[in-house]
Amino acid sequence: MADLSDRQGFSTRAIHAGEHHDSATGAHNTPIYQTATYVFDSLDQKAEIMAGEREGYVYTRGGNPTTAAFEHKMAILEGAEAAVAAASGMGVIAGAFNAFARAGDHIVASDDVYHWAEIFLSEEAPAFGVEVTRVDITDLDAVRAAMRPNTRILYTEFLANPTIRIADVPALGQIARDGGALLIVDNTFTSPYLFRPLEHGAHLSLHSATKYISGHGDALAGVIAGTKELVEPINRQVQVLGSPISPFNSWLLLRGVKTLELRMERHCQNAMEVARFLERQPEVELVNYAGLESHPGHELAKRLTGGRYGGMLSFRMRGGIEQGNRFADKLQLCAHAVSLGDVFTLVWPHRDDLVRVSVGCENVDDIIADFEQALEATASPAGDDASPRARLMRK
Numbered sequence: 001m002a003d004l005s006d007r008q009g010f011s012t013r014a015i016h017a018g019e020h021h022d023s024a025t026g027a028h029n030t031p032i033y034q035t036a037t038y039v040f041d042s043l044d045q046k047a048e049i050m051a052g053e054r055e056g057y058v059y060t061r062g063g064n065p066t067t068a069a070f071e072h073k074m075a076i077l078e079g080a081e082a083a084v085a086a087a088s089g090m091g092v093i094a095g096a097f098n099a100f101a102r103a104g105d106h107i108v109a110s111d112d113v114y115h116w117a118e119i120f121l122s123e124e125a126p127a128f129g130v131e132v133t134r135v136d137i138t139d140l141d142a143v144r145a146a147m148r149p150n151t152r153i154l155y156t157e158f159l160a161n162p163t164i165r166i167a168d169v170p171a172l173g174q175i176a177r178d179g180g181a182l183l184i185v186d187n188t189f190t191s192p193y194l195f196r197p198l199e200h201g202a203h204l205s206l207h208s209a210t211k212y213i214s215g216h217g218d219a220l221a222g223v224i225a226g227t228k229e230l231v232e233p234i235n236r237q238v239q240v241l242g243s244p245i246s247p248f249n250s251w252l253l254l255r256g257v258k259t260l261e262l263r264m265e266r267h268c269q270n271a272m273e274v275a276r277f278l279e280r281q282p283e284v285e286l287v288n289y290a291g292l293e294s295h296p297g298h299e300l301a302k303r304l305t306g307g308r309y310g311g312m313l314s315f316r317m318r319g320g321i322e323q324g325n326r327f328a329d330k331l332q333l334c335a336h337a338v339s340l341g342d343v344f345t346l347v348w349p350h351r352d353d354l355v356r357v358s359v360g361c362e363n364v365d366d367i368i369a370d371f372e373q374a375l376e377a378t379a380s381p382a383g384d385d386a387s388p389r390a391r392l393m394r395k
Helices: 010-016 043-050 065-078 089-100 115-127 140-146 169-178 228-240 247-257 260-279 298-305 320-330 364-379
Strands: 082-086 106-110 131-135 151-157 182-186 204-207 222-226 284-288 312-317 346-349 354-358
Touching: 010 065, 010 260, 065 082, 065 222, 065 247, 082 089, 082 228, 089 115, 089 151, 089 182, 089 204, 089 222, 089 228, 106 115, 115 131, 131 140, 140 169, 151 169, 169 182, 204 228, 222 228, 260 284, 260 312, 260 364, 312 320, 320 346, 320 354, 320 364
Parallel strands: 106 131, 106 151, 151 182, 182 204
Antiparallel strands: 082 222, 204 222, 284 312, 312 354, 346 354
16 A cells, blocks of 8 residues: 555545555456455464454454455545444444443434434434434534533534535534534535545544445445544444445445545536526525525635535525425436435435535536526426425435
């Protein structure tokens, strides 16, 4: 593996970190070690590996060379000591909650988080005896007031799904430290290319790696990074809960993350143009994009990301979610689909009457042309095919 540091550029690290050539064949790419188990050369080797005295692998639920390469790469990109991958973003979210909050403990969490994280916080955590307080994460006084002596975790998304509210990570990090808690930040919407939470006071930074880390919508995974001391208990939860990532998905992520900088630059450029286009449309009531000066968190986002705001936005149509549903149905190029962070533009009518847009890497004129024709179509009187489907669209 190459000896890399922050002195080298982001793409250099994204391409080279964690990679190793196959010494037996000379193959340049890191191989897919698609195996469940590993053979020991001797009883002594087995004893040393099992005791943790020697590096090696026993069973892929506990570790795999392809997965280790991906985890090492993500630790380098996040500026962390270590990282652990899981079968999905929820694998690392649940792993982190279970690792650090036990019966009798307390979690303070944003009231604006991913749907399945919401379910864990509202249903699963209380079932394990963990109390959860939900707050407006942009109201720092409310966050401080919610903290208790038994608060173990302060949890937020940096850019909220789907409202694109901005979390003041440095301020939240100080609140967490003052209260003896861990700040865990979901950084899925920005990726480590745009923002590295650990450098701004977070203890742990996590991603649904299915999204921008993969970038191609073909791998399901999650990853969380931090100190070795914090990552190891999460790694244990991933093993105990049986949610390890497959070696093939690890390889897909190794391939996808190499182009992260190139893709994120295009996502940012396209999203800014799409957001400005939407702001000018009479059918659109509100546009949430951190790059717009109209966004209440614009200056904070500018300070924390250096003026690059990502590929995620949401908007509200004057006709509410019914018109938003019709808009999504009329798209021809862009996909009416869940998920995000793909090279394809994905559109999903969401909660709060918002239409969430993951702006892809297509030519931006083509994205805007598709939006324009869909807006024109939805501005016309709706026919029978425009019946409300909000209950099917909420996530």
